[in-house]
Every structure is written in structure tokens, then in C-alpha cells.
Amino acid sequence: FxxxxxxxxxxxxxxxxxxxxxxxxxxxxxxxxxxxxxxxxxxxxxxxxxxxxxxxxxxxxxxxxxxxxxxxxxxxxxxxxxxxxxxxxxxxxxxxxxxxxxxxxxxxxxxxxxxxxxxxxxxxxxxxKETSPYVIGNVINAFNNICPERLDLIHVHYRRLCLLLIDVDSWGQLAILELLLRYAKCQFKCPYDQKREKGMNKNVSEDKLSNFFDNDESNDFYINEEIVDNDLRLFLDYCKPILQSRNIAVVLKIVSIYYYLAPRSEFNSIALSLLRFVTRSYEIQYLVLQTILSISNKMPEIYKPYIKSFFINKDSPSYIRELKMKIIINLTDVHNSNLVYNEFHVSLPFTNEIKKKKIPKNNNIIF
Incomplete structure (x- = not known):
């Protein structure tokens, strides 16, 4: 009743x-x-x-x-x-x-x-202190909801959380990854390239460097392989196996972790793993393409060899076509300009709403 x-x-x-x-x-x-x-x-x-x-x-x-x-x-x-x-x-x-x-x-x-x-x-x-993978995800979820600022409580449990990652359910993994990402940003050395540091403005204060992780828009720093902290390396290594997760939220979180914490060479391979999702459901495509667009804005060279993966399907929704078009524009250079021109020549007649979008005038290709 x-x-x-x-x-x-x-x-x-x-x-x-x-x-x-x-x-x-x-x-x-x-x-x-x-x-x-x-x-x-x-x-x-x-x-x-x-x-x-x-x-x-x-x-x-x-x-x-x-x-x-x-x-x-x-x-x-x-x-x-x-x-x-x-x-x-x-x-x-x-x-x-x-x-x-x-x-x-x-x-x-x-x-x-x-x-x-x-x-x-x-x-x-x-x-x-929980040791069961069936419970620890719920514990971290409670931590994230109630006292996310108390990262000092995580010190003694950090290594165990890394080791338990692979055995926790996907939503528990997401909670742990979110926590450990915040923890790593606060506790480990800023991921900047020491060689590039010499060419930077020497007037940059130490406070700005220490607060680097607070700026989600910056990616001017990368860790050199030899200076990765052992505890940070443990975290990165245990993230790799769960990159095969069916939960797209977990995969995107790992990409974010490698973006902020890993050496550039390692991030490139992780970023390429997103390509397997560009043919999934439109909902998943939308999330993945947004992430790829953000990456291609700063590091287009990662996806340039795979530009064909973003060619536009006339049957796709307009929001998918628009994202792919923006990505293609980011990836265009003198080496693939003819390929891109031919693709747009074929696809644009089917995308009337995209025609109205402004293509940057400073792009490397003339349409």
C-alpha cells in the first residue's frame, strides 16, 4: 500500500x-x-x-x-x-x-x-585502523564527508591505504583516490622540473611554490623520475592496476592524479588510456572528451598522433561533435593540416550548429 x-x-x-x-x-x-x-x-x-x-x-x-x-x-x-x-x-x-x-x-x-x-x-x-577492503572504502567516505581537513590522521595509514586500493570496490577506490590525491599534494614535494626552475622568475616566493597544488589550472611543473618520493611512487604504482576499472570516475581520477603528481613521461601513457572510452556511450564520451580537451589545451602533442580518434560522426549528438571539433582544433599543426581540412570539409555540412562556432583565427590551419 x-x-x-x-x-x-x-x-x-x-x-x-x-x-x-x-x-x-x-x-x-x-x-x-x-x-x-x-x-x-x-x-x-x-x-x-x-x-x-x-x-x-x-x-x-x-x-x-x-x-x-x-x-x-x-x-x-x-x-x-x-x-x-x-x-x-x-x-x-x-x-x-x-x-x-x-x-x-x-x-x-x-x-x-x-x-x-x-x-x-x-x-x-x-x-x-580498518584492515578489511570491504569496509575501508566506507571509512574513507565518512572521513571525506566529516573531516576532510584532518589529513594528519592519515599519516600512519597512508601505506596501508595504497596497498588496499586494488581490493576495494570501485566507489571505495574513488573515495580513497580523492583522499590520497589531496594528501599527496600537501605532503610531497611539488612536482616541478628543477631544470625549468632556473629559467623561471627568481622573485617567485616560496609561498607561491608551496601553494602550487592549490592552482588546478597550472601544469608548468613536472617531477623528474629520479626525485619521486618513495611513498609517492608507492601510490602511483598502485594506481596503475585500477586504471582498468569499469568505473569511468575512477579512471578520470587516476588521470588527474598522474597529471598533478607523476613525471611527464608517465602522465603521457596514462592520458592515452582515455582513448579507449571515446567510442563508449555518449555520457561517458562527454566526460572523457572534456578531460581530453583540457589536456590538449596544455599538452596537444600527447594526442596528435591519434587525431583520427576524434573525427566527427554525423550521428553523434551536437555536444559530442562540438567537443571533438575543439579537440581537433587544438591538435592541428602544419603536419596534419590537410587531413584536418578534409575531415572538416566532410563533417561540417552535417553540423550546422557547429558552423556558427568561432574558430580561433590564430590556429595553424586556414579554413
Whole structure:
């Protein structure tokens, strides 16, 4: 009935009595009903809290995980202290299922009462000791949501996080990659080429160099192979295997990591891995082409040998055709100008909306 949009709140007193039922299947249905109407019937919902507390000690880990998950989902400020006590208990549970639910519950509590941040950080500090790849992704996700600025907590766990990367699920990998990218920017030497440093303005302050990573638009510095820190090398090496991930968000994050942290020669090979996505779905193509366009604005030589990969298909949506056209313009030089001219001569009649776009006058090819 609820799925059909009918109001079943009148049944709340009768349904809430079944929270202690032994059947796990029925228990899930009762909990779903309880969460649906808890805000509307807060006083009656409080009757189930004692049952939840008892189930945190149940022998079945599924019951314990379900109990802490539902407790933290009931948005009633009066039970927040009880919920936090439950999280403190379950975050050290022997079951990975329960620990995972406890960590996810921290985010819900933070969204309800952010003023208790100190308590949440203490719990995250405990959770960061997690060794299971099934849980660590959730822990880092909670860290990124609650206290992303506390990178000092990551020092002792950095190497373990790198080692666990390959075994974590794709969304957990994304959370860890995001964290380690921020950590590496703050903790490791700025990736600038020492040879180029001599030709730069000597008046550049040390503060500007130390804040290099704060400027996402700059790519004037690259690390020489021989000066890559061992810990940074560990991170880069463990990123390579997951470059084969099916999750495009993970792949794009690794490209970003190599853009900011890796030697130029290594970044080139990573950037070329994006070419395998230019024939995927239009949604994925759009994300990948935007990234390639940004790279080609600064380093067109990477993709010049593969310019044919960006030739325009008349059946593609206009936003894909426009991105490809911009990339081709970036990659055009005296060596491939005839090839590009012939391509535009064929493709432009099918792209009336692109014709209206202004082609830079200072481009190397005359249309």
C-alpha cells in the first residue's frame, strides 16, 4: 500500500510492536515502515529504540547491522546520544557487515548534528585502523564527508591505504583516490622540473611554490623520475592496476592524479588510456572528451598522433561533435593540416550548429 502512495500511518502502533519479530524478512519490512513514518509519529517511534539497543548484541550480524542502520536513519534528535553509543559499540564489531553499517551511520549523524564533530572524529580515528577492503572504502567516505581537513590522521595509514586500493570496490577506490590525491599534494614535494626552475622568475616566493597544488589550472611543473618520493611512487604504482576499472570516475581520477603528481613521461601513457572510452556511450564520451580537451589545451602533442580518434560522426549528438571539433582544433599543426581540412570539409555540412562556432583565427590551419 505504501508503494502505491496510500497513507498507512494509522497502522503505526500495531506495526511498531513487531520490531522484535524473529523473522529477518519481516523485520526488514517493519523497519522500512518505521523509517517511512518515524518523523510523523516520533513518540511512537521511540518505543522501538529499546529493541534496537538489544539487537545490537544479537548473535546474528545481519540483525546487528540492520539495527544500527535503522537507528541512525530515524531523524529524531532525542535519540542521538543513544545512536552514538550504538556506533561506538558496533564500530569495533567482529563482523565487517556491522562495522560497515556503523561507519555509514556516522555520516547520517553528522548530517543531523554537525556540532558533535569532535565525537565523530574520534570514531573515525578508530575506524581508520580498518584492515578489511570491504569496509575501508566506507571509512574513507565518512572521513571525506566529516573531516576532510584532518589529513594528519592519515599519516600512519597512508601505506596501508595504497596497498588496499586494488581490493576495494570501485566507489571505495574513488573515495580513497580523492583522499590520497589531496594528501599527496600537501605532503610531497611539488612536482616541478628543477631544470625549468632556473629559467623561471627568481622573485617567485616560496609561498607561491608551496601553494602550487592549490592552482588546478597550472601544469608548468613536472617531477623528474629520479626525485619521486618513495611513498609517492608507492601510490602511483598502485594506481596503475585500477586504471582498468569499469568505473569511468575512477579512471578520470587516476588521470588527474598522474597529471598533478607523476613525471611527464608517465602522465603521457596514462592520458592515452582515455582513448579507449571515446567510442563508449555518449555520457561517458562527454566526460572523457572534456578531460581530453583540457589536456590538449596544455599538452596537444600527447594526442596528435591519434587525431583520427576524434573525427566527427554525423550521428553523434551536437555536444559530442562540438567537443571533438575543439579537440581537433587544438591538435592541428602544419603536419596534419590537410587531413584536418578534409575531415572538416566532410563533417561540417552535417553540423550546422557547429558552423556558427568561432574558430580561433590564430590556429595553424586556414579554413
Amino acid at each position: 505504501i508503494a502505491k502512495g496510500r497513507d498507512c500511518s494509522a497502522l503505526f502502533p500495531s506495526v511498531v510492536k513487531n520490531v522484535a519479530v524473529t523473522s529477518l524478512e519481516v523485520k526488514r519490512l517493519v523497519y522500512d515502515y518505521l523509517l517511512h513514518y518515524a518523523n510523523k509519529e516520533q513518540e511512537l517511534a521511540l518505543l522501538a529504540v529499546n529493541t534496537f539497543q538489544k539487537e545490537l548484541s544479537d548473535k546474528n550480524p545481519e540483525v546487528r547491522a540492520l539495527a544500527i542502520r535503522v537507528m541512525s536513519s530515524i531523524k529524531i534528535p532525542a535519540i542521538m546520544a543513544i545512536v552514538l553509543q550504538g556506533i561506538k559499540k558496533t564500530i569495533k564489531d567482529d563482523s565487517i557487515l556491522v562495522r560497515q553499517a556503523a561507519v555509514n551511520s556516522l555520516i547520517k549523524c553528522y548530517q543531523m548534528e554537525p556540532e558533535n564533530k569532535t565525537v565523530y572524529i574520534e570514531l573515525i580515528t578508530i575506524a581508520l
